Structures are given as structure tokens and as C-alpha cells.
Amino acid sequence: MAQGKKVSIIGAGNVGATICYWLAMRKSCREIVMIDLIEGVARGKALDIAQATSPEGSHTQIKASSDYQALAQSDIVVITAGTPRKPGMSRDDLLLVNANITKGIIEQVVQHAPDAIIITVSNPLDAITYVALKIGKYPRNRVIGMAGILDSSRMETFISEKLGFGYGQVTASVMGGHGDDMVPLPRYSSVNGVALNDLLSVEEMNEIIEKTRYGGAQIVSCMGTSAYYAPANATVKMIEAILSDSHAIFPCATLLEGEYGYKDTVNGVPVVLGKNGIERIVELPLNEQEKQQFDKSIASVNTLLQTLKTHHFFDV
Numbered sequence: 001m002a003q004g005k006k007v008s009i010i011g012a013g014n015v016g017a018t019i020c021y022w023l024a025m026r027k028s029c030r031e032i033v034m035i036d037l038i039e040g041v042a043r044g045k046a047l048d049i050a051q052a053t054s055p056e057g058s059h060t061q062i063k064a065s066s067d068y069q070a071l072a073q074s075d076i077v078v079i080t081a082g083t084p085r086k087p088g089m090s091r092d093d094l095l096l097v098n099a100n101i102t103k104g105i106i107e108q109v110v111q112h113a114p115d116a117i118i119i120t121v122s123n124p125l126d127a128i129t130y131v132a133l134k135i136g137k138y139p140r141n142r143v144i145g146m147a148g149i150l151d152s153s154r155m156e157t158f159i160s161e162k163l164g165f166g167y168g169q170v171t172a173s174v175m176g177g178h179g180d181d182m183v184p185l186p187r188y189s190s191v192n193g194v195a196l197n198d199l200l201s202v203e204e205m206n207e208i209i210e211k212t213r214y215g216g217a218q219i220v221s222c223m224g225t226s227a228y229y230a231p232a233n234a235t236v237k238m239i240e241a242i243l244s245d246s247h248a249i250f251p252c253a254t255l256l257e258g259e260y261g262y263k264d265t266v267n268g269v270p271v272v273l274g275k276n277g278i279e280r281i282v283e284l285p286l287n288e289q290e291k292q293q294f295d296k297s298i299a300s301v302n303t304l305l306q307t308l309k310t311h312h313f314f315d316v
């Protein structure tokens, strides 16, 4: 793992602090800075996580601040700041509040960590990624939204639960936006190379697709707030791929500029991650049904972008 590297996390709440903990335990980088509006929360969690490093032999230094100057020299900035949804809400209900928070944060990131790669986590993920890209005027390789790895890992879990075997051997693929119209792809999923079609009926597969689409909402209804262990794990996968320049392929949210027939919108597609962020966008050949689902997902995200434009969000 690339050890001489610095990762900053804005938002030291459930997701942000869990990313910090997991990065520190995995010894993925040299330094982690957490920044939160509530400095005491960031400071207390940073102390707590730092005090867990020694028994693990982790050299990672963990700091906290409410001052954005602490971002200096960050290789990656992860944005988890914002409001999570409550039961009964959709991720889209968070649009205006989290877009405004992201806008303020990006202005600081541009100033204090101009060379960093940005990973967005706050919801609604695709629209927030678009906000970060446009407000920061970043090239698209430098702003990457986390969702597809999480959605795929949920689908993998539901597949192994349904089968009752193959735990840890399932590879599933979910494209599309991080909302109710996400696009789980059974055709691109398998259990150690065995096609799902040969293991599950159409009805069983449809059940898994539905559970995947509402996997986040299921957890919100249990806890009253949203998930953080699996989201943090997925974010750490992206961070490690970038820091180690691994060129691993993952589904992530990115700005489309003609791929899949769309321009000037963000959606989840397979990308190759490396030291420059997104090194390559992969265009999967979709069948008619998959394409229709992807089109629907694009339309949902575009509705949110249109709402922001109607509010003159991107006007200078």
C-alpha cells in the first residue's frame, strides 16, 4: 500500500469516522485529517481512532480540525459532510441542503488542496458529484462518486443469502445512479465464474434486484439513520486503488461525456481507478432491457440536476 500519502475526510460523522478507522487499521496511508463543522466531534473521534492504532502496529497519524488549511498536501479528499436521510425520506430529499453544504466545502478544497482527487459520498450521490465537479471546475477524472461498489456488495450479499452457498465468492455488478432506479446487472454477475442464470430462477433474481435497490432504505428503517460500515468499506476500496495506482475496475459515479449516449450528467458506470483518479471509463454492451433501465436512471439524476439549475445553483 502507498504509505507516504495523506487522505482528508470532510464530515466526521458515521461514514467519515468509519472510513478513518478502517484506513488506519489497514495502514493504507501515512496521515488522515478529519474536518467537521463540530470540531469537538472530529477531535474526539480522531483521538479515539489514534489510540486504536498502536496495538495494530499502524503508523497512520490521525488529526482533526475545523480549519480547512489542514487539507494542505492532501492526495485525496473524501466528502461525507451533510445530512443523512431518516425513515420515510428518499436520498433525493437531501438535494438542496447537501448541495449547498458541498458547494461551500468544494470552494475550500479548491483553495487548500488544489491537486487532490475528490471522492464524493454525500447524497443524493450523483447530483452531489455533479455539484463538486462544476463548482470546483475539475477535470472529470478528479471527482469520483462512491456508490456502485456499495450497491454491488449489497447485491452480492443478497445472492449468497438466497443461494445458501458461495459466500465470499459472488461477484455482482450494479450500474446506474445511486437511487431507486439503480441498475443491478445479473448478466454481469457470477459465483466464482458460474453464471447466475444457472443457479437462480428469474423470480429469485428479481427478488434480489428489488432488495438491492432498497438495501439502503432497509437499513434506514431499522436504525433511523443510514448505513456506514459497508459505505466506508466501499470508499476505502476506492482510496486504496487510487493511492496504490492499482488500475482496479469498480463501478463509480462519473461525469459522462458521450459514453452510453449521454453528456453532461453523472451516473454510475465501470471505471478504472489509478493515481489520476479515473484512468478510463468502460462501456459495457447493454441489452435492450438494461439500456432502458439505465436511461431511466439517467432521467432521475437529470431531474435533480434540473432542480439545481432552476434554483440558479451553478450561476456565478
Ligand SMILES: NC(=O)C1=CN([C@@H]2O[C@H](COP(=O)(O)OP(=O)(O)OC[C@H]3O[C@@H](n4cnc5c(N)ncnc54)[C@H](O)[C@@H]3O)[C@@H](O)[C@H]2O)C=CC1
Pocket (backbone or CB within 6 Å): 010, 011, 012, 013, 014, 015, 016, 035, 036, 037, 038, 041, 080, 081, 082, 083, 084, 085, 094, 098, 101, 104, 105, 120, 121, 122, 123, 125, 146, 147, 150, 178, 225, 226, 227, 228, 231
Ligand atoms: N454514497 C453512498 O453510498 C452513501 C452516502 N451516504 C451519505 O453520506 C452522508 C453522511 O452520512 P453520515 O456520516 O451517516 O451522516 P452523519 O450525520 O453521521 O455525519 C455527517 C457529518 O457531517 C458534518 N457536517 C455537516 N455539515 C458540514 C459542513 N458544512 N462542514 C463540515 N462538516 C459538516 C456533521 O457535523 C456530521 O458530523 C449523508 O448525506 C448520507 O446520505 C451515506 C451512506 C452511503
Ligand SMILES: O=C([O-])CC(=O)C(=O)O
Pocket (backbone or CB within 6 Å): 084, 085, 091, 123, 150, 178, 215, 216, 217, 219, 220, 226, 227, 231
Ligand atoms: O440509504 C441511504 O440514505 C444511505 C445510502 O446511500 C446507502 O446506504 O446506500
